[in-house]
Amino acid sequence: MTDIAVVSVTTAGPRRGWRSLGTWLGAAVVGITLFAAIFGPWLAPHDPFTQDLTRRLLPPFWMDGTDPAHPFGTDQLGRDYLSRLIYGARISMLIGIAVTITSGVIGIVLGVIGGFAGGKVDDAVLFAITCRLSIPVVLVALAVVGLLGSSLTLLVLTLGLLLWDRFAVVARSTTMQVRNLDFVAAAWCAGCSRGYILAREVLPNIASHLAVVATLEIALAILLEAALSFLGLGVPPPLPSWGLMIAEAKEYMFFSPWVIMIPGVALFVLVFGINLLGDGLRDLLGTGERS
Amino acid sequence: MLRFLIRRLIVALLVAATVLTLAFALTRLSGDLAISIAGPNATQQDVELVRKAYGLDRPLIVQFGSWVGRAAVGDFGESYFFKQRVASLIGERMPITVTLGLVGLAIALAISLPLGVLAAAQEGRLADRIVQGITLIGQAMPSFWLGLILMILFGIRLGWLPVSGTGSWQHFVMPGIVLAFTAVPALTRLTRSGMIQALSSDYIRTARAKGLSRLSILLKHALRNAAIPVVAIAAVQLGFMLGGSIVIESVFALHGVGFLAWESIGKNDFPVVQAVVLVLAVIYVGLTLAADLVNAVLDPRLRGQ
Numbered sequence: 001m002t003d004i005a006v007v008s009v010t011t012a013g014p015r016r017g018w019r020s021l022g023t024w025l026g027a028a029v030v031g032i033t034l035f036a037a038i039f040g041p042w043l044a045p046h047d048p049f050t051q052d053l054t055r056r057l058l059p060p061f062w063m064d065g066t067d068p069a070h071p072f073g074t075d076q077l078g079r080d081y082l083s084r085l086i087y088g089a090r091i092s093m094l095i096g097i098a099v100t101i102t103s104g105v106i107g108i109v110l111g112v113i114g115g116f117a118g119g120k121v122d123d124a125v126l127f128a129i130t131c132r133l134s135i136p137v138v139l140v141a142l143a144v145v146g147l148l149g150s151s152l153t154l155l156v157l158t159l160g161l162l163l164w165d166r167f168a169v170v171a172r173s174t175t176m177q178v179r180n181l182d183f184v185a186a187a188w189c190a191g192c193s194r195g196y197i198l199a200r201e202v203l204p205n206i207a208s209h210l211a212v213v214a215t216l217e218i219a220l221a222i223l224l225e226a227a228l229s230f231l232g233l234g235v236p237p238p239l240p241s242w243g244l245m246i247a248e249a250k251e252y253m254f255f256s257p258w259v260i261m262i263p264g265v266a267l268f269v270l271v272f273g274i275n276l277l278g279d280g281l282r283d284l285l286g287t288g289e290r291s
Numbered sequence: 292m293l294r295f296l297i298r299r300l301i302v303a304l305l306v307a308a309t310v311l312t313l314a315f316a317l318t319r320l321s322g323d324l325a326i327s328i329a330g331p332n333a334t335q336q337d338v339e340l341v342r343k344a345y346g347l348d349r350p351l352i353v354q355f356g357s358w359v360g361r362a363a364v365g366d367f368g369e370s371y372f373f374k375q376r377v378a379s380l381i382g383e384r385m386p387i388t389v390t391l392g393l394v395g396l397a398i399a400l401a402i403s404l405p406l407g408v409l410a411a412a413q414e415g416r417l418a419d420r421i422v423q424g425i426t427l428i429g430q431a432m433p434s435f436w437l438g439l440i441l442m443i444l445f446g447i448r449l450g451w452l453p454v455s456g457t458g459s460w461q462h463f464v465m466p467g468i469v470l471a472f473t474a475v476p477a478l479t480r481l482t483r484s485g486m487i488q489a490l491s492s493d494y495i496r497t498a499r500a501k502g503l504s505r506l507s508i509l510l511k512h513a514l515r516n517a518a519i520p521v522v523a524i525a526a527v528q529l530g531f532m533l534g535g536s537i538v539i540e541s542v543f544a545l546h547g548v549g550f551l552a553w554e555s556i557g558k559n560d561f562p563v564v565q566a567v568v569l570v571l572a573v574i575y576v577g578l579t580l581a582a583d584l585v586n587a588v589l590d591p592r593l594r595g596q
Contacts, residue, residue, distance in 0.1 A: 130302065131309045134572045134579075136534030139552055140317065143564050146556035147320050223433055227538050230435045231553065246436060253439060254447050264436040272431035279427070 023280025029273025036086050037093040044083035045069070048240050052078035060258055072262055075245070076252055084240035085266055091241045092222045092270060095156060099221035100214050102160025107167025108210060114168070115175030116198060125172060132165045138224070142233045150236040155228070159221055170213050174206040181205075208285035215278030219271045226267055242267045295587060303580045310572040315358055317568065318561040319351070328371055328559060358565075367566035372558045377566045381548060385570075387457060388540070388547035392533045394463050395470030396525060402475050404514075404521070407482020411517075412509055414487055422483070426476040434535075438469045438542040455544035466543045470536060474528045481524055485517030492516075519589050526582040530575035 036043060052074070059066050060073040060081070067074075072081035114125025144158045178184060179202070187197050226243030228234030235241035237248070242263040249259035318324065325342040326333070333341070342348045346357070361368065367377035410422035445465060446454035452461050489495065490513050498508045537549030544550070548567055555563035 127302070127305065130579075131306050131313075134306055134310055134530075134575045135313065136537075136568065136571045136575070138535055138537050139549070139568055139571065142537070142553065143317055143556050143568065144320065146564075147318070147559075219431070223431075226433055227435055231538065231541055233556065243433075243435075246439070250439065253443060257443050260436065260439055264433065264440070267433050267436065268431050271433075272427060275427055275430055 020280065022276045023284070026273045026276025026278075026280060029269055030277055033089050033270050033273070034093060037090040040086045040090050044080075044086045045071075046080035046083045048079060048083040048087040049238055050079060054078065057252060057256060057259070059256065060262065063258070073258065075249060075259065079240075081262060084245060085242070085263065087240040088242040088245060088263065088266070089270075091152075091235055091239060092225065092267070095152070095159070095225045095235075096218040096222040096274075098156045099159040099163060099225075100217045102156060103162075103164040103217060103221075104167050104210070104214060106161070107164030107169075108171045110164070111168040111171025111173075112175045112198060112202065112206075115172040116179055116202065118176075122172070125168065129165055129168050129172075132162070132168075135162070137162045138227065141224070141228055142231060145228065145233040150233060152235065152239075155225065155234055159224060163217060163221060163224075166213050166217060167210065170209050171206060174209045175202055178202050178205045211285065212278055212282045215274055215281060219274040219278070222267070222274070223271055292587070296584070299580055299583055303576050306576050307573055310576075311359060311362060311569060312355075314565040314568045314572075315355055318565045324561060328561075362566075362569060367569075368562040370555070370560055370563050372555065372560040373563075377562050380551065380563065381566060381570055384546060384548045384551045387545060388533060388536055388549060391463060391466055391470060391536055391540070391545060391547060392529055394467035395474065395532050395536075396529050398467055398471035399474040399478055399528070400525060402471065403478035404482055404518075406475075407479045407517075407521075408486055408509065408514060410479070410483040411486030411490060411513075419483075422479065426479050429472055429476040429479075432472060434469050434473050435538050435542050437472060438465065438539060441465045441469065442543075457544075457546050462543070462545065466536075466539050466545055469539050469542075470532055473535060474532060478521060478525065478528065482517060482521050485520055486513055489513040489516045519586065523582040523586045526578045526585070527575075530578040533574060534571050 046069075055067070055070075055074050055078045056076055058070050058074040058078075061068075061071045063073075070080050070082065072085060075081055075084065110125050110128060114122040141155075141158050141162060145154060148154055184197060184201050187201050192201075225234055225241065226246075229241040229243030230247045232247060235244055237244060245263040246260050249263075253260045325338050325345070325347050328345065329338045329341045346354065349357075358368075365378055367381075369375065370377050370380055373380055406422045406425065410419040413419045442454050442465065445452045452464055453459070456462055490509075495508060495512055498512050503512075533548075536547065537553055539545070540547045540549035541553050548571070552564060552567040554560075555567070
């Protein structure tokens with residue numbers, strides 16, 4: 001799943017037309033999803049929680065026997081699929097961003113401290129990263145949610161506490177590079193305090209690398225949330241998470257495959273878009289090449 | 292070399308000890324274990340009985356000491372639900388998870404190595420872009436969803452493969468493919484960047500100057516050097532895959548360790564959950580240690596670090 005090496009691998013090659021096309025595509029996907037997430041209540045044609053057992057499993061618009069009031073059909077409880085999809089975008093984006101903020105704070109603080117201080121402190125940070133990597137993320141997240149009961153807050157905290165490793169790895173290695181540069185030495189000579197140097201000299205210079213990690217982490221968190229919800233230990237029902245929608249529709253997938261295709265494609269396209277945007281960001285900020 | 296080995300071994304042991312502590316703390320998160328075990332309909336008396344029977348009335352530190360002492364010799368207690376020794380339960384299920392992991396890794400390497408070599412050889416050209424597109428698609432694909440799609444396609448529509456269960460080798464084909472998909476992006480990127488680095492080195496220029504064929508340079512000279520880190524990372528990937536197989540095992544009802552853990556979480560079977568977390572973590576630590584050692588043997592420059 002996650003891998004330390006991935007971040008340092010160059011995807012580069014010169015920036016060409018198709019790459020920036022990919023970036024724009026990614027930006028469009030993320031933009032549309034964010035828009036749907038923010039304005040969901042105004043966009044959704046129906047209430048995503050209202051059940052109507054007389055109108056169960058209506059097919060989407062490209063099939064026969066559809067109802068124009070439900071362009072994406074209805075689920076096994078007669079809830080409007082489009083509305084649930086739109087509200088699902090809220091859950092995905094919310095969890096992706098909240099988890100990344102949580103894990104980002106933990107990982108960046110640890111990484112910058114380790115990379116800046118070096119020596120014993122750095123050994124301790126490296127040890128923490130090693131321990132974190134040896135913990136099976138999905139299993140532990142499932143166990144925590146299983147023990148404490150599922151809720152959005154718990155899910156965000158759990159994933160946030162588990163996914164800081166890549167932030168820490170990148171923050172640590174980039175801080176180490178920046179620490180030895182001339183302008184930092186100049187700041188020391190000018191008598192700046194350690195806190196000032198960290199905040200004003202180091203952080204701004206590693207920020208672009210961290211931004212790229214953040215996009216990767218948002219995508220990862222969204223995928224993990226979907227997987228956990230799919231296994232029944234993520235977002236609590238009846239909240240419309242895309243993973244949960246796939247789990248609830250699983251029984252019907254052999255006869256009406258669209259019930260898992262619609263939320264699955266949404267999930268895939270969103271994560272794909274975020275990754276495209278991340279790659280574009282990497283090219284744009286020139287963080288691909290690192291020696 | 293010996294100093295390096297001892298140092299790595301000590302770190303690995305410390306990591307294992309930390310995970311041991313975390314696995315214990317994990318199951319104590321919910322507060323009173325006895326209430327969870329006794330179930331929702333239990334009376335106060337039942338709860339007290341459970342507390343005594345499972346030794347939960349002892350001080351936390353004593354409980355921790357006894358868990359560490361017994362876990363160190365492979366005794367994880369008895370499962371509340373399966374009424375069986377946890378160690379033998381995990382022993383029964385482990386072959387399935389390990390088989391799945393190895394099948395997945397083999398498929399992943401069979402896809403990643405050629406793709407990575409191709410992309411590096413064609414750097415910046417069409418083939419490279421297509422490979423990079425494939426890795427992006429692989430990264431974005433939710434594994435459980437891919438599993439369901441394969442089930443519909445190969446299990447129901449075409450009827451080629453069994454949809455779920457553990458009976459025969461055919462049962463491992465679809466889960467293996469899905470698990471491989473989770474490792475392909477990282478392995479392909481690593482192969483590609485390793486190859487690009489190798490191709491730009493002096494010994495490749497020498498080989499070119501000698502007039503060797505392009506294919507021979509690519510496979511004999513560059514790949515051999517690029518493969519070292521990939522093989523090492525493959526071991527680490529196997530660790531990730533074993534930990535991540537819980538999702539895939541649940542999708543395909545493959546009764547491995549991951550499925551066991553998922554069942555146990557649903558049934559509040561804490562001894563099993565903490566044991567599986569610990570075992571998977573220790574396997575991961577062992578695999579990374581092995582990868583480090585292989586790397587150090589193959590590349591003496593790393594030993595100093």
